[in-house]
Amino acid sequence: MCKKQNDNKSWKINKFISECHRIARKKGWWDRERNEGELIALMHSELSEALEAMRNHGTKDSIAEELADCCIRIFDYCGARGIDLEKTLLKKIEYNKARPYRHGKKF
């Protein structure tokens, strides 16, 4: 059902992953091996920048830029590690649809 339901949609996450990782390699970010902690911290730093933009009354565009930076770092990571994020996103979205209201949690 998941596959049939999504066949008509244009999912392009893996194209973003390929492009973000290609650019990062070209810019020298992968000339040496990078550690997992550094990469996760840099993803998180972009979310902190989004929070700061919100705190500073940033525009939707400025907040979107930081969220995009976070996506780019995640996509680059997936490209470097061979992670099929698109497949996993589709799987998780279907899983979440089947979960109870608020996933059965208090908050």
Ligand SMILES: [Mg+2]
């Ligand atoms: Mg940023």
